[in-house]
Amino acid sequence: MRQALLLLAAAPLMLAQRMDVLPQLGSAGDNVVRQFESAAPAVGASFPGVSIFDETGKPFHTSTLKGRWTVLVSGCLT
């Protein structure tokens, strides 16, 4: 039952967030945080404009995110 609950809880999250890929303790995770804090777009800054793709492969520019509140979460398949 407990395992079932765990799997259910994990389901909506990205594969990158599965329990078997928890960020390792120590320097690797810390380095990610440090680099992010120093180099990622700061609170109050404009989100960068970059040409990427939508999920069908069509060009998508991040400037088109304007006009609505947006949540953007980085991930991948693993």
Place this chain on the structure above:
Amino acid sequence: METILRDYSPKGVQFFYLYKALAHPDLHGYITPVTLDERMKHIREAKRTLGSQIPWLCDTMSNELKHTLADAPNSEFLINPEGKVVARRAWSDPDALRKDLEEHIGRVDRVTQVSDLNMKTAEPPKHAPTGIVPRLALSERYRQLRAEPQFSKTKNPFYVKLRAEADPALLREGKGKLYLGFYLDPIYGVHWNNEAAPVTFEVFAPEGATVTPLKGRGPKVEQPADADPREFLLDAARGTATAPMRISFRYYACTDTWCIPLTQEYLVHWDADRDGGARQSGNPAANGPMRLLSQYDAFDANRDGKLSKEELPVPMQQRFSMMDANSDGFVDRAEVEVMVERMRNQGPPRKKR
């Protein structure tokens, strides 16, 4: 994240996952795509396995947006309608994100629970048995080298992909170990046909460099088919070389209905690929849940036998709600043991060849 989507999408908030370079190549058998079309296949695979309704965006093959966002593998941004960053996190934290949205958008009348969702998840594909050919046990300190598939020399997809890695000595001092791993790409449904000739490779070292051996051949395997990578550990010295290595490999790409011989090539540079991701450790104790279990008592600062969110390192805190299976506000030893057991059941540990 899906519960937040259900609660705030009706309030006009748009949600996106951003696909970029794989953080953990080889995990669940998936390997790094080399074309945009393969990334699209990965996105479809992510939607299939997760059952999520959140749409995806896809970074360029050069991972331009990932680099612009400081490379964090699982970062999170809340952006207002003016295009300004309102909140950001190096590690996505759904609990904190919900609080942000409550502050900026407002509370919802009823918070959606995971149990309210009817998400249809699925397992990663498995086209042939694994755990048949022993894996090499490598240090986590190996780093993937920058490699370029030579598309101009083949009309076929790279059904098998090369992962080339260097140990710290090779990267720092120019002399050390070079790992070559040939991985079947599961998105093509291929397997090794062990009744055909095994994979062979040849390294064409540039002038000034030496690699030993220059040629290799995969093992003879008794089972008719499998999906384990073919791995080799070579000695390499960069010497005065500035040009990349050329690595050619020949193999049979086979499904249950067809089998074709292919020769394909990569150029492998001598520097680490910042988008190469982190290999799965050959040491199970280094993986998250096992490490959490092995250091359980050390994390339990107040000695109450259970772990509060505050007692965990920051990178783990954002996974807290997922670890806390019974939602009592604490992670206990039994919950960690379930996670460890699940991880162990995913496949055999790597063995030293």
